[in-house]
Amino acid sequence: MWKSGNSAIKKKRGKYVKAIRKPFPFEVSRTEVNNDTTDVNIAQKPGSAVLSQAKDSFTTIQNGCSQDPRIQHDQQQHSETPDEQLDDLWGKKETEVVVAMLPSQIKGNTIIIWHSEPCSLRxxxxxxxxxxxxxxxxxxxxxxxxxxxxxxxxxxxxxxxxxxxxxxxxxxxxxxxxxxxxxxxxxxxxxxxxxxxxxxxxxxxxxxxxxxxxxxxxxxxxxxxxxxxxxxxxxxxxxxxxxxxxxxxxxxxxxxxxxxxxxxxxxxxxxxxxxxxxxxxxxxxxxxxxxxxxxxxxxxxxxxxxxxxxSVFDISIHCGMCSMTKPPGTSPPVTHWIQCNGCGRWYHVQCLGMTSQELRNVRKRDWFCPLCQM
Ligand SMILES: [Zn+2]
Ligand SMILES: [Zn+2]
Known part of the structure; x- marks a missing residue:
């Protein structure tokens, strides 16, 4: 007998995915920060027609500016040693957040590692x-x-x-x-x-x-x-x-x-x-x-x-749910991103399955990703 993947979650595990697309450069910057904004960052594909929807309340990141709002999070991430990162991941309840991407034997492909997988090494x-x-x-x-x-x-x-x-x-x-x-x-x-x-x-x-x-x-x-x-x-x-x-x-x-x-x-x-x-x-x-x-x-x-x-996974450019820089499948013309206040990971709003009401709510408080909500 061999272990069979019988849940929807398991179906996606162990899949080899195509090499990651070069991320669109939202490392650019904060074009507008509303006075009542929280620490929640929402990024949007540059040049989007829906940009104005985010402008009124969210921290919006757009191509073309010099200041990089991710610096603070990058520093926070890099201050952790790999041992500390591992203790942190092992100490959390298992989730399906992407924590690593490794090169596959299949040229140009990548193996996605979800949080629950290295947890099995505990x-x-x-x-x-x-x-x-x-x-x-x-x-x-x-x-x-x-x-x-x-x-x-x-x-x-x-x-x-x-x-x-x-x-x-x-x-x-x-x-x-x-x-x-x-x-x-x-x-x-x-x-x-x-x-x-x-x-x-x-x-x-x-x-x-x-x-x-x-x-x-x-x-x-x-x-x-x-x-x-x-x-x-x-x-x-x-x-x-x-x-x-x-x-x-x-x-x-x-x-x-x-x-x-x-x-x-x-x-x-x-x-x-x-x-x-x-x-x-x-x-x-x-x-x-x-x-x-x-x-x-x-x-x-x-x-x-x-x-x-x-791992070649970069929390500052890859979505913590799908690992891509663009939502999988037929994506809408606009890609919203949200950053976790706890770990600094970025997520496609679409990949989180967030409703527009939930999206509106996050501006009123800090937002924590599935890994940090535990
Ligand atoms: Zn995603
Ligand atoms: Zn987090």
């Missing part, structure tokens, strides 16, 4: 699949293995190993040519509560299904995985005429690896194993990291900090 929590996948992409890019090691999404990996055969043709990656790669790194969910690493090494034509917990069935499980993967490749040839890797003689293999000592760190160990394998790729390393509760807590923090440090 001590004793079970890791979210999207965060493991993001960390794999990050490592593959860092190690410059992206051209040789394909990061397979965990839903497809789960389908290949244990899914409904009828669903599989929809996941056969017709645009991917495995001949360009020398291996696949992925992971699968077992019984909705356990992660296993799936490592496919095309150099030695071996499939490894690695259980972070102590297991005596790894050899059998890997052999079954090799068989399922061969069937998947044959299906790709049947459905799409893709013959890459189909003639390889795939076999199951076992790895020597550290084992899990608690009930919740399988995802951390899967991530660490994947990173070690990527570093040594295509060789098989001797994996020796420690898995005590102290080590796991420290690794969780290190991985979460890595996400924050490598």
């Amino acid at each position: 001590p004793h929590e079970w890791l979210n699949g999207e965060i493991i996948e993001a960390l794999l992409h990050l490592s593959a890019n860092k190690l410059q293995r992206k051209k040789r090691l394909y990061i397979l999404n965990h839903y497809t990996a789960g389908l290949i190993l244990a899914g409904d055969r009828k669903q599989l043709p929809r996941h056969c990656l017709p645009k991917v040519n495995f001949h360009k790669y020398k291996g696949i790194m992925s992971f699968v969910n077992v019984n909705r509560n356990h992660w296993k690493l799936l490592y496919i090494n095309a150099v030695n034509q071996t499939v490894y299904l690695v259980d972070p917990a102590l297991s005596n069935t790894e050899a059998t499980d890997s052999n079954i995985a090799a068989k399922k993967f061969s069937e998947y490749l044959i299906m790709r040839r049947t459905c799409y005429g893709k013959s890459d890797w189909v003639d390889n003689k795939w076999k199951g293999g076992c790895l020597s690896h550290p084992t899990q000592k608690d009930g919740n760190s399988c995802g951390v160990i899967v991530t660490l194993m994947a990173m070690e394998l990527m570093k040594a790729f295509p060789d098989i390393p001797c994996m020796k990291f420690r898995t005590s509760s102290v080590e796991m807590a420290s690794e969780r923090r290190r991985l979460a900090l890595k996400i924050l440090k490598e």
Whole structure:
């Protein structure tokens, strides 16, 4: 079994989005500040015909001036160390605010990280699949293995190993040519509560299904995985005429690896194993990291900090809900932005689903975003 996204929120998770459009330059400035304005900032696309609606009461930001009203917020943000930022995020109730964006293996694309995802790295929590996948992409890019090691999404990996055969043709990656790669790194969910690493090494034509917990069935499980993967490749040839890797003689293999000592760190160990394998790729390393509760807590923090440090999300130009500089979908001709008094993040008013009455109300008081309302 593998974890399925069954809520509307989960549907958007783990999606790769196009590279961010260059933001329109509202970093310009405050053209008008009404006397009774609050600290709430509303920004609007320059040249908008509806500009006058905001002028009467909101702080309005428009292209073409020299003073940048974001300076204060930028300073506030930068004064926090990554450790403080992480403590702050981990200390809040989970939300769907965007907290990071990471480069994907898919050239020019970005992986969006919502607040609840790095929260799953908190001590004793079970890791979210999207965060493991993001960390794999990050490592593959860092190690410059992206051209040789394909990061397979965990839903497809789960389908290949244990899914409904009828669903599989929809996941056969017709645009991917495995001949360009020398291996696949992925992971699968077992019984909705356990992660296993799936490592496919095309150099030695071996499939490894690695259980972070102590297991005596790894050899059998890997052999079954090799068989399922061969069937998947044959299906790709049947459905799409893709013959890459189909003639390889795939076999199951076992790895020597550290084992899990608690009930919740399988995802951390899967991530660490994947990173070690990527570093040594295509060789098989001797994996020796420690898995005590102290080590796991420290690794969780290190991985979460890595996400924050490598993030290309800029709270001063990207919307905290959609991560874009323009509302997704068919946007209206005018884009209003609102800035949170708590964290300084900017949001498309449209993405917050704010009614015009609510919008009018925010001028009378400070406004706090979903992350800061908790
Ligand atoms: Zn937005
Ligand atoms: Zn906020």
